[in-house]
Amino acid sequence: MFYVGIAALVIALAVAGLLIYASTRPNSFRYARTQRINAAPEAIFPLINDYRNWVQWSPYEHRDPAMKRTMEGPSSGVGAVYAWSGNKNVGSGRMEILDTNPNKITIKLDFYAPFKANNIAEFSLVPHGNATEVTWAMSGPVPFIGKVMATLIDCDKMCGKDFSQGLNSMKEVAERKTPQANAA
Numbered sequence: 170m171f172y173v174g175i176a177a178l179v180i181a182l183a184v185a186g187l188l189i190y191a192s193t194r195p196n197s198f199r200y201a202r203t204q205r206i207n208a209a210p211e212a213i214f215p216l217i218n219d220y221r222n223w224v225q226w227s228p229y230e231h232r233d234p235a236m237k238r239t240m241e242g243p244s245s246g247v248g249a250v251y252a253w254s255g256n257k258n259v260g261s262g263r264m265e266i267l268d269t270n271p272n273k274i275t276i277k278l279d280f281y282a283p284f285k286a287n288n289i290a291e292f293s294l295v296p297h298g299n300a301t302e303v304t305w306a307m308s309g310p311v312p313f314i315g316k317v318m319a320t321l322i323d324c325d326k327m328c329g330k331d332f333s334q335g336l337n338s339m340k341e342v343a344e345r346k347t348p349q350a351n352a353a
Contacts, residue, residue: 204336
């Protein structure tokens with residue numbers, strides 16, 4: 170009985186330690202990945218600014234072949250809306266383009282399942298000669314339960330893997346459509 174009590178105390182202290190540590194974590198997050206693409210910003214911009222083009226590069230588009238998609242508003246730019254509902258690999262949510270200019274696209278990103286979250290996604294396009302440095306970032310608030318989860322799961326690594334995969338696919342699509350990339 171003594172060992173059971175000690176084990177329970179150790180578990181209680183571990184949980185308390187985890188909760189205390191989680192409470193010290195930041196109240197917001199930002200995950201980002203960058204890829205250099207051998208194409209001008211004008212060749213990359215429509216791949217992001219028009220949700221119909223996301224199927225060509227987004228890592229989330231192919232995780233559920235039966236995923237339901239709806240689009241509302243204009244076909245691209247401010248006010249364009251993309252909503253999805255799918256299996257556990259994609260969940261459900263909604264994106265709306267809030268602001269767009271040739272070097273930056275800002276998207277309101279609302280997740281409904283498997284968890285609720287309201288974040289901002291940003292794509293920055295910075296020209297470098299004949300190439301463009303594209304950064305895909307996501308930021309938002311971190312509620313306490315998110316802080317606890319982040320102590321157990323490396324969310325930056327998880328999201329970063331998807332962002333890198335998407336940017337690599339975007340690079341392939343943009344460079345395939347860009348004559349100077351093919352000549353290089």
